[in-house]
Amino acid sequence: MLYIFRRMDSEKKETRMENIRIGVCGPVGGKFSKESSRDFFLSAVGTALFLIAFTLTRKAGMAGQSGLAIPAGFAMALFFALAVWPFVRMARRSDDWALSQAAMLAFFVFFSMYEKFPKGSAWRFVTVLLPLLPAGVLLWSCIRMVRRADELQRRIVYEALAFAFVTTLSVTVAGAFLEAAGLPALGWIWIAGVLVVSWVIGLMAARRRYR
Numbered sequence: 084m085l086y087i088f089r090r091m092d093s094e095k096k097e098t099r100m101e102n103i104r105i106g107v108c109g110p111v112g113g114k115f116s117k118e119s120s121r122d123f124f125l126s127a128v129g130t131a132l133f134l135i136a137f138t139l140t141r142k143a144g145m146a147g148q149s150g151l152a153i154p155a156g157f158a159m160a161l162f163f164a165l166a167v168w169p170f171v172r173m174a175r176r177s178d179d180w181a182l183s184q185a186a187m188l189a190f191f192v193f194f195s196m197y198e199k200f201p202k203g204s205a206w207r208f209v210t211v212l213l214p215l216l217p218a219g220v221l222l223w224s225c226i227r228m229v230r231r232a233d234e235l236q237r238r239i240v241y242e243a244l245a246f247a248f249v250t251t252l253s254v255t256v257a258g259a260f261l262e263a264a265g266l267p268a269l270g271w272i273w274i275a276g277v278l279v280v281s282w283v284i285g286l287m288a289a290r291r292r293y294r
Contacts, residue, residue: 119181122169126185129166130192136162141199141206170220179231183224189217235293243285250281 115123136159143152166189173182197211229240254277262268 115181116178118176119173119178122172122178123181123185126166126169127188129162129164129169130189133159133162133166134192137196138199174224177227179224179228183221183228186217186221186224190214190221193217239286239289239293242289243282246285246288247278247282250285251278 136155140152140155140159143149143155170182170185173179173185193210193214193216196213197207200207200210229237232240251274255274258269
């Protein structure tokens with residue numbers, strides 16, 4: 084009798100674990116539900132309108148047209164809230180796959196906004212840090228997907244992260260030595276690129292290993 088209850092308890096624990104599709108760790112990609120597609124589209128529309136209002140606000144502010152800059156600034160705040168609200172909805176229903184894709188899109192949209200402001204200006208420092216918001220959401224959604232994955236998926240992800248850490252550390256140290264030897268310095272963004280690429284390679288290698 085005790086064995087039966089233990090068996091039922093172990094089966095319940097196993098049903099809580101989900102076979103989450105983590106990039107190339109499982110079947111590539113994921114499926115959007117109707118609600119997720121609606122939220123993703125709404126976020127994209129809000130982001131596009133935010134960029135338009137942002138451009139109008141910047142041009143009106145630089146031209147000294149306060150009569151246009153103030154309403155455009157209010158519209159920019161409104162459209163920003165419109166773009167953020169779908170993220171809240173996806174996070175509440177734990178739709179981490181759609182949330183990660185929307186965050187990735189927002190990251191690339193906000194990535195080069197700082198180039199529209201002169202160097203040293205306060206707005207340039209604000210906009211250059213703006214992509215960190217969707218990057219944080221992307222990281223958070225990926226962590227939640229890993230926590231809900233089964234043991235094999237977690238093992239694959241952990242091995243890929245270990246491979247990415249060693250590869251990125253080696254490339255960074257080698258780059259520092261080559262820079263000291265006279266080669267031109269590379270931007271810090273390349274470190275993130277090496278980390279992502281090596282992580283994807285590690286995922287593919289680990290998945291092939293446990294196939």
